[in-house]
Amino acid sequence: MALKRYKKSKPLGVCTVCKDFTGEHIRMNHRCVRSHGGRRCAGIYRSSLTVVWNECPTCHGLGLVGSQKCGECAGWGWILHSMT
Ligand SMILES: [Zn+2]
Ligand SMILES: [Zn+2]
Secondary structure, X not given: OOOXXXXXXXXXXXXXXXXXXXXXXXXXXXXXXXXXXXXXXXXXXXXXXXXEEEEOOOOOOOOEEXXXXXXXXXXXXXXXXXXX
């Protein structure tokens, strides 16, 4: 059985502080779920529409290298280039 590979869609939102990605609608405009050194991140997931994305050069947007999650983009397939 051939495994079909599709490019991942871009993350929906990006934390304004730690640049964590989210793919969940319910997290949008809510506090970031990450914590740093025991303190919850103060960032908010904002729409990624204002973000410039680069397709991951390692996995070419697939999020996988072979059968392994891509380490370069943490499996997202996209890398944040800049935020406006
Ligand atoms: Zn954050
Ligand atoms: Zn990648």
